[in-house]
Amino acid sequence: MRRMVVVASVKGAPGATTTALAMATQWPEATDAAGEMPRTGERPVRLLLEADPSGGDAAAWRGLSDTPGLLDLAASVRHASDPGDLIARWAQPLTEVGAFLVPAPASAARSRAGSELLARDRFAAVRASNEAATSGVLVVDVGRLGPVESSWAAAADALVLVCRGGVDALAHVAAGIEELKATASWMCLAVVGPCPYPMAEIARNLGLDRVQHLPWDPDAVDALRRGTPLRRRRGRRTLGAAMEDLIREVRRHVELPARAPRPPSVPTTGAEKGTQR
Ligand SMILES: Nc1ncnc2c1ncn2[C@@H]1O[C@H](COP(=O)(O)OP(=O)(O)OP(=O)(O)O)[C@@H](O)[C@H]1O
Ligand SMILES: [Mg+2]
Numbered sequence: 001m002r003r004m005v006v007v008a009s010v011k012g013a014p015g016a017t018t019t020a021l022a023m024a025t026q027w028p029e030a031t032d033a034a035g036e037m038p039r040t041g042e043r044p045v046r047l048l049l050e051a052d053p054s055g056g057d058a059a060a061w062r063g064l065s066d067t068p069g070l071l072d073l074a075a076s077v078r079h080a081s082d083p084g085d086l087i088a089r090w091a092q093p094l095t096e097v098g099a100f101l102v103p104a105p106a107s108a109a110r111s112r113a114g115s116e117l118l119a120r121d122r123f124a125a126v127r128a129s130n131e132a133a134t135s136g137v138l139v140v141d142v143g144r145l146g147p148v149e150s151s152w153a154a155a156a157d158a159l160v161l162v163c164r165g166g167v168d169a170l171a172h173v174a175a176g177i178e179e180l181k182a183t184a185s186w187m188c189l190a191v192v193g194p195c196p197y198p199m200a201e202i203a204r205n206l207g208l209d210r211v212q213h214l215p216w217d218p219d220a221v222d223a224l225r226r227g228t229p230l231r232r233r234r235g236r237r238t239l240g241a242a243m244e245d246l247i248r249e250v251r252r253h254v255e256l257p258a259r260a261p262r263p264p265s266v267p268t269t270g271a272e273k274g275t276q277r
Contacts, residue, residue, distance in 0.1 A: 001130055001131050001133065001134070001135075002045075002047075002129075002130040002131075002133035002134075002135065002136045002137060002138050003130075003136075003137050003138070003157045003158075003254040003255060004126070004130055004137075004138045004140060004155065004156040004157050004158075005023065005137060005138070005139050005140070005156060005157065005158045005159075005160060005250055005254065006139075006140045006142055006149075006152050006153045006155075006156040006158070006159050006160070006184075007019055007020040007023065007139060007140065007141050007142070007159075007160045007162060008141075008142045008143065008144070008145045008149055008152075008153060008159065008160075008161055008162070009143065009144050009145070009161070009162050009163065010144065010145055010161065010163065010172050010173055010176060011144070011163070011169065011172045012164065012169065014162045014163050014164045014169065014192050015162055015164075015190075015192040015193075015214070016052075016141055016143060016144075016162045017050075017052070017057050017058060017141050017143075018192075018221055018224065019160065019162050019190055019192070019214065019243075020048055020139050020140075020141035021048060021058060021061075021094075021141075021224050022220075022224055022230060022239060022240075022243045023048075023137075023139050023160070023243065023246070023247060023250075024046050024047065024048035024094070024099045024101075024137070024139040025046065025048075025094065025095050025099040025224065025229060025230070026229070026230060026240070026243050026244065026247055027045075027046045027099075027136075027137045027139070027247055027251075028247075028251075029045055029046060029098050045098070045133070045135055045136030045137070046098060046099040046100065046136055046137055046139075047087060047088065047091055047099070047100050047101075047102065047136070047137070047138045047139065048094065048099065048100070048101050048102070048139045048140075048141065049070065049073075049087060049102040049138060049139070049140045049141070050069075050070060050101075050102065050103050050104035050111070050140075050141050051070060051104060051111070051114065051115035051118065051140055051141065051142050051143075051149075051152060052104055052111060052115075052141055052142060052143030052144075053108060053111060053112035053115055053142075053143060053144075053146065053148065053149065054108045054111070054143050054144070055104060055105065055106045055107055055108045055110075055111045056069075056070070056103045056104030056105060056106060056111055056141075057106075058094075058101055058103050058141075059101070059103035059104075059106075060106065061225045062094060062101070062225065062227060064092055064094075064101065064103060065092075065103075066103045066104065066105045066106065068089075068090040068091070068092060068102070069090060069092075069101075069102050069103040069104060069105065070090075070102055070103065070104040070105070070111065070114040070115070070118075071105060071110060071113075071114045072090045073086060073087060073089075073090040073102055073114070073118070074113070074114040074115075074117035074118055075117075076089070076090070077117065077118065077125040078117075084128075084129070084132045085129050085132040085133050086125055086128070086129045086132075087102060087126065087129040087130075087138060088100070088129070088133065090102050094227065095227040095228070095229065096227060112148075115142070115148055115149075115152070116148055119148050119151050119152065122151075122155070123151075123152075123155040126138075126155070127155070140152055140156065145176075145180075150180075150183055153180070153183055153184050153187075154183045154184065156184065156185065157185055157186070157253075157254040158184070158185065158186045158187065158188070158250050158253055158254045159180065159183075159184035159185075159186070159187040159188075160187070160188055160189075160190055160246070160250065161173065161180065161187060161188070161189050161190070162189075162190045162192060162214075163189065163190075163191060163192070164191070164192055164193055164195075165191045165192070165193055165194050165195025165196070165197070165213075166195075167196075170191075170195075170197070170202065173189065173206065174205070174206060177206050177207070177208075181207070181208075186209075186253045186254070187208065188208060188209060188210040188211065188212060188246075188249060188250065189202065189203075189206065189208055189210075189211045189212070190211075190212050190213075190214050190246060191211060191212070191213050191214065192214045192216070193214075193215070193216040194216065195213065199211040199212065199213050209249075209253075210249050212242065212245060212246040212249065213242060214239055214242045214243070214246070215237050215238065215239055215242055217238055217239035217240075220238055220239035220240055221239070230243060
């Protein structure tokens with residue numbers, strides 16, 4: 001089954017779309033829960049779906065059309081009797097490394113309508129589509145959290161909340177964190193850019209398993225917008241390296257652990273069998 005990770009913000013424009021784009025393009029391609037390669041014909045395994053009620057950005061960044069995209073997906077949901085992997089059907093190649101995009105239109109009203117249509121029936125078509133895929137990730141950029149966006153977060157396997165590192169931004173996160181923790185299956189915080197506090201201290205104060213710092217890295221953002229995969233650079237804390245850490249942590253929570261090997265069987269005596277009953 002494909003996992004669903006929702007990326008959201010609470011205030012301002014902290015970098016939610018950038019983080020969602022980086023996550024979709026860097027998510028390891030070729031594994032499912034058991035570490036198996038997807039079979040031929042089952043791609044795409046990495047999808048970015050834009051469902052931001054203020055309108056999409058990724059198509060413009062990549063010089064793509066906004067169709068096929070969110071509105072085609074939302075329209076097709078009503079007509080599909082056996083939807084299969086409907087989301088993949090409306091996806092466009094995003095990079096040369098195998099990630100795909102279902103873009104939202106730039107228009108806020110149209111993007112909001114598309115997101116709301118998918119949220120009807122408690123995301124039945126989105127769930128069915130994810131179940132039809134054997135592996136991979138669907139990263140959903142829902143933009144700033146409101147009622148519909150929170151219902152996306154509740155339907156997801158994980159919520160990645162993105163904020164800046166200033167005291168004001170963190171105060172806004174703190175104000176809503178208990179409600180979000182109660183909503184999401186699992187959540188973590190990604191703090192973009194300079195921050196005066198250690199991440200472990202923020203995690204402790206907010207009661208989160210994980211707070212990941214994402215460095216301010218304009219070169220990496222340029223590369224992402226060109227569709228180039230992010231790379232580690234020697235001696236520098238790059239966005240690519242930080243995203244690897246974030247993705248590893250998210251996968252630890254959303255993917256089933258590989259089945260533990262059975263313990264070796266120990267022959268038992270008749271007397272021991274008796275005591276086990
Ligand atoms: N890690 C980063 N390093 C450098 N620049 C970044 C980083 N993350 C985001 N930015 C920049 O910050 C600005 C906002 O980013 P982005 O559009 O991803 O935010 P957003 O939260 O999706 O905003 P919106 O609410 O408008 O959709 C952009 O100019 C983007 O290039
Ligand atoms: Mg955005």
